[in-house]
Amino acid sequence: MEKPPRVQLDRSAWIQAALDTLANEGVTGVRVEVLSKRLGVTKGSFYWHFKDRQDLLSAVLDTWKEGRIQDIVKQTHPDPSASPAQKIAQIHRVIDIYSTSRNRKGILIELAMREWARRDNATAAIVEEVDAWRLRCAREMFLGCGLPMHEASTRSMLLYAYVFGVSMMIYDRFDADVPRLKDDIRDMIAGGLST
Numbered sequence: 001m002e003k004p005p006r007v008q009l010d011r012s013a014w015i016q017a018a019l020d021t022l023a024n025e026g027v028t029g030v031r032v033e034v035l036s037k038r039l040g041v042t043k044g045s046f047y048w049h050f051k052d053r054q055d056l057l058s059a060v061l062d063t064w065k066e067g068r069i070q071d072i073v074k075q076t077h078p079d080p081s082a083s084p085a086q087k088i089a090q091i092h093r094v095i096d097i098y099s100t101s102r103n104r105k106g107i108l109i110e111l112a113m114r115e116w117a118r119r120d121n122a123t124a125a126i127v128e129e130v131d132a133w134r135l136r137c138a139r140e141m142f143l144g145c146g147l148p149m150h151e152a153s154t155r156s157m158l159l160y161a162y163v164f165g166v167s168m169m170i171y172d173r174f175d176a177d178v179p180r181l182k183d184d185i186r187d188m189i190a191g192g193l194s195t
Contacts, residue, residue, distance in 0.1 A: 009039060009041055009045055009049075010049070011049040011050070011059070013039065014035065014039070014046060014049055014050065014056060014059075015056070015059050015060055015063050017035050017038060017039055018030045018035060018056055018057075018059075018060045019060060019063070019064070019109055020105070021034070021035065021038075022060065022109060022112045022113075022116075023105050023108035023109045023112055024108065026112050026115060026116065027057070027112065027115075027116045027120075027123075030053070030056070030057065030060070031053070032046050032053055032056075058122075061122070061123060061126045064109065064113060064126070064130075065126050065129060065130055068130045068133070068134070069130060069133045072133055072134050072137045072138075073133075073137060075093075075094050075097060075098075075137075076090070076094060076137040076138065076140065076141050078090075078140065078141070078144050082144075084145065084146075084193075087141070087144050087145050087193075088145060088190065088193045090141060091141050091142070091145070091189075091190045091193070092186060092190055094138070094141065094159075095159060095162075095163070095185075095186045095189060095190065096182075096186070098163040098167075099162065099163050099166050099167075099182060099185075099186075100182075107167050107168060110164075110167075111168070113126075113127055114127060131160075134160055135153075135156050135157065135160055136156075138155075138156035138159050138160060139152045139153055139155075139156035140152075141156075142155045142156060142193075145193045146193075147193070155189055155190070158188075158189050159189050162185060162189065
């Protein structure tokens with residue numbers, strides 16, 4: 001009888017498995033032996049790609065950071081030739097994208113990262129860097145609409161707090177007209193911008 005082919009994993013498969021585990025169990029659940037069993041490979045496969053558990057955790061942090069920064073830059077990147085109306089429409093689109101997205105796994109990873117950051121200075125620095133990027137990108141959109149720095153900063157903080165908060169809430173029963181509620185909030189964040 002022929003043996004089944006051995007599973008060949010690359011570094012990214014280990015990182016993805018660690019992110020999945022992080023979402024469900026937090027950083028303490030990210031252990032080499034547990035991941036090996038879940039992936040159906042030996043621990044030797046892990047050590048082919050990583051020096052040790054800390055090397056994996058560093059790769060997880062880098063992957064999360066790069067993904068979050070690339071995403072916000074992609075959504076907020078200004079078009080230099082955009083009209084004022086297009087710049088305002090971009091702000092509305094960003095608000096809509098981030099306030100309607102209900103990626104449960106993404107939310108769980110975000111929460112796990114923040115919990116991890118409470119106990120680990122290196123992780124806290126990464127989370128702070130991601131937050132700074134998100135806020136800076138949002139602020140640049142408001143600055144692009146001609147708002148002064150202080151108001152652009154305030155609106156970017158309000159936008160970020162709204163998007164982050166709504167992603168964690170179960171709010172469907174709070175108000176009978178959720179679409180109107182979201183439109184009102186969007187108008188409060190982006191209202192008064194001139195075209």
